[in-house]
Structures are given as structure tokens and as C-alpha cells.
Amino acid sequence: MKKLPPLTQFPYPGLRPFTRYESDIFFGRDEHTRELLKKLKETHFIAVLGESGHGKSSLVNTGLVSSIQAGFLDSAKIRWRVAQLHPGEKPLTNLATELKKAFAPTGEEESSPPSESSLPDEKYIIKLRNPSWYLPEGTCLLLLVDQFEEIFTHTSSTHKNTKTFVTELLRASQLSNVYVVISMQSEYLGKCAQFHNLVEAINQGSFLVPRLTHEQLREAIEYPARIFFGKVESSLVDRLVADFVDDPDQLPLMQHALMRMWNKAVAEKKTEIKLTLNHYKDIGEKNALSKHAEELYNKLTSKQQEIAEVLFRNLTDRDDYDNLCRSPVRLDKVAPLAEVSGEVVAEVVKVFCHGTDETDKPNFIKPCENLATETILELSHASLIRYWPLLKQWAEADAEDKELYLRLEKDAIAYHDYEEKLKQHQGWNQLKGNSNTSSTSKVPVLWQGNDLNKALEWQERMGNAAEHWVKRYHKKQSQEFDQPSFKKTINFLKRSKEKHGGNTPKEQVQQGVAKKIESLKSKWTTTTEKFTRGIIWWLFGSVAFVISVFMFAKSFEITTGILSIIIWGTLVFLSYKAFEHYDRYKELKGTTTKSKGLKVKKPK
Incomplete structure (x- = not known):
């Protein structure tokens, strides 16, 4: 039997976005929701655009979906099936998985998602072309694709399945009983030109999410507390509005601060729950997010701190615009990099999900429940990268390691190929003579100096996990890991050290x-x-x-x-x-x- 949606247990969700079942605590977006509904009546395809931290996911997941299901889009259309997904590394597979749930008869258990090795179930993609044949009479289908930019950051936009994914969404939006809504960071808008007809569809139905005004922020701060019979001190409301009204990450930072203050007020066990300026000062004021993250990190053992660094390095990446961004990773891919078991990694994940006491509840990583080896982990919000200095430092260091290795691999393969050509032409002595050629020469040379020392430091730090780390970055670039190329790279590094005497730290x-x-x-x-x-x-x-x-x-x-x-x-x-x-x-x-x-x- 299908489970009923869970009741909201807290007035503030914290760093994560609102879910579709939290409309009772979702305030300050009524005007924006009405504008979205108006646009959706005009066109069956809408692209909700905005910068990270502007609340795109919450607006779509909670404001739009709950309004549609309540009949505010069209009073004649009150029966809906919703297929909600993130593209991830396999967008077509994820679409098929959610369609399978949407087309399932009412009352059936939702099936578990397919394993990473399984292929998309094509019959559900075919059903999407004629949904009226498979849905109950008078039922409409809403396709909700959150974080659409993942087709550029998590996979290759030139991949056949990615192109098919976009094509099927656009085709479905032409049907009378199917509506398609995507949310995407506005900086990726230019990349959409890679797909036929996508830019045209976005031009007809785009909605740029504005920041909340002073009054809307007040609603988002005060009203959820009232639902739970609590209060927010007026001076605290004024302070929060002043601190976050102009912040590009205003919503996740403010919601996290409110969540922290609410949990502390509840822990005091007073007759009335009231958030005050003292609570705000206690959590670190505007720096509440970074302070909370540091507190959790400092509570870990030294070994767990090492695992946490490996974990968060794997949860970040640098996109094509040179911006640090989120990067999902399977739990069992982190374990070999940290040289521990998956269970040990899961214990660290739980600390950053549930915290260490009842006043924590950080939700920095998702999902938090039912962790298994195949669970795909992800940061709850990209603002954590921007506002936690230690995480930003790790992310930048890992991005630099990636750039260093890719350059090293390129030079190693070029040197190996050049060496083979010289051997074929009996030019081995020429190679020896050119091994000290300057870096400006077209002749491949062994590494030396600062580059060599950095590469040796990377190799020493990675140790036995180097190969797993390289596999991860090859996968992100939609490339197959090449074992011979990796061996050539390590051999190139070894020979560079032998010739030029580089030193590890x-x-x-x-x-x-x-x-x-x-x-x-x-x-x-x-x-x-x-x-x-x-x-x-x-x-x-x-x-x-x-x-x-x-x-x-x-x-x-x-x-x-x-x-x-x-x-x-x-x-x-x-x-x-x-x-x-x-x-x-x-x-x-x-x-x-x-x-x-x-x-x-x-x-x-």
C-alpha cells in the first residue's frame, strides 16, 4: 500500500530545499507561485531560472506542485501524477525510473531505483509519448526536472542518452495532458543551444526567480514559527532581514540559521518557544553555517577528519565556468579513496546529516536515511562550499590536483609516444640529447622543478588510492579509465624524479x-x-x-x-x-x- 506523505515536523528545513509536502511552512512566495501558474497555462514548458541560493528548487517543489495538485492551474485538472527527478549522471535512466512510479496503478508500492549498471527501461520512455493510454482518464502528468544544469556538470551533453533525454522532454511538452518544468542556474543558459529546439522552448516559457523582498522575508521568518505555536522576537526579525536581504544565498543561509535557533529554543524546554537575538548570537549570527560545520568537524576523531576531507573533496568539483559546484558520488567510491570500509564512511556522513545532538540537525549531505554502498551522496546546497572556508579550501585543492594530473597525463602520453617513434627510427640517442630541452620546445620532455615536486607530493598524498581518484575524474569527463595511460603517467613521474631529482614534501x-x-x-x-x-x-x-x-x-x-x-x-x-x-x-x-x-x- 502506498505510504502517505510525512507530516512536517519542524518549521524550518535548514540548508536543504523545501519538499512538496512542506507547503504548510512555505511562506513568502505566493506572488511568484501565481506568476508561475499563469505562465504554465500559456505554455506546457517552463524553465525556472536563477542563481544558486535564490530558492528555485523550493519554489518549484513546494509552491508550484502543491498549487497544481490543489487545482489552481485549471479547476478541471485536479488529478495529477508527478514524475520528479534530478538528471544526475544518467538522466534517461532517472527519467525512466520516475515514469515507472508515475505510471504505476494507485496504491502500488513505488519500485526501487535501478542499479548503476542497468539500462533505461525503454518501455516507460515510449509510454511518455502517449501517456493517455496508460494514465487514468482525466489525469495529467507533471514532469519536474530539478537542477537541469546537471546535464552539463554531471554528464556529457553530447552523449546520445543525454540528447534523447532532452528530446523526450520537449516532445512530451507538446501533449495536452503533460506539463514540463525544469529549474536551472541561469549561468548555464548559453549551453542550452547545444540541443535542438531547447532554447526556443525556454524563450517561450522562462521565469527568472527574484530575491525575496523585505516583506516576503518577514513572512518566511515569522509565519512558520506560528504554525508550531512559536514566536520570533521582532528585533531578531529586523536583524535577519538586514543581514540576508542582499545576500545572493539569502534563503539557504537564513533557513539554516532559523533551524539552528529553533532547535536551541526547543532544547531549553520553556513553556513558550521564542527565538531571540541571544539565540542568533549563540549560533554565530550571519556566520552560523560555517560555525556549525566547524563544530561538527572538530567533534570528529583525527581519523574521521581525514575521511571527512576525502568525502567532501569528492562531493565538489569545478565546472566549465571555473566555479566550484556540487558533484554527487556513490558511497562505495569514497571508501577506497579514504582506505576504509563503506560503513566507516557512512558514520561520518551521519554526523553531517543528523549532527551529534538534538540541537544540530545540519542536513549538510543528502540523503540521510538508508545509507548503503550504492547510495549516491550529494551536498544539500552549494552555499556550503561558498561559506565554509575549510570545504572551499579542500575543493580548490582537489580542483588543482585534477588540473595537475590531467596535464601530467597529457605530457606523459606525449613523451611515451615520442619515445616509441624515436625507437622505431633508431633515434634513441636523439631522445637522450633532447631530454633537457626547454619547456617551450615542441619536443616532449620529462618534468622538473616546481611541477615535478607538486606531482610527487600529489602521488605521496594519494598513496594506494591514486588509481581510484583518477578513475573518478575520468568518469566525470565521460571518459573510460585507461589503465595503460595511468601506468605511463606513473612511470613518467618516476623517470622525471630519477633524472631531475625532485623531492616529495x-x-x-x-x-x-x-x-x-x-x-x-x-x-x-x-x-x-x-x-x-x-x-x-x-x-x-x-x-x-x-x-x-x-x-x-x-x-x-x-x-x-x-x-x-x-x-x-x-x-x-x-x-x-x-x-x-x-x-x-x-x-x-x-x-x-x-x-x-x-x-x-x-x-x-
């Missing part, structure tokens, strides 16, 4: 330690010599002092007495210097001994 540290030890040994030797000379002079002085005292005791001559005093003073001075050098000798000996046993940590 660990080796550089070890060399620095060795130099320090040599320096200490030199100082130790010098100090030892001074100490030895001081002891010898002290012994001579002692003998001279004893003799002079003996002579003075026998003769009582003033000259002998003065000489004894001078010798005594010299003896005191030499003794002082000798023991001074002895203290320095012990200090250097201890430092050198410690340096010999110094352990060098593997750089991250």
Missing part, C-alpha cells in the same frame, strides 16, 4: 632535519673544543696558583702575593668559561640526540 623535511643535525654537530664540536681548552688552562692555572701560594707562605714577599692574586683571578675566570662551555655542550648533545630520533609526519 616528506623528503624535503627529512633533508631539512639532516641539515639541522649537521649544524648542531658542528656547533657541538666547536663547543667541545672550547670546553677542553678551558679545562687544560684551568689545570695549569690551578698548579700555578698552588705554587705561588706556597712561595708566598715561605717568603711573604708582596710581589709573590700580587702574582698569586692575579693567578687566582685568572683561574676563576677560566673556571667560569669552562663550565659555561660545559653547559652549552650538554644542551647541544641533548638537542642532537632528539633530532636523530625525529619522526616526520606524512603530509596531508
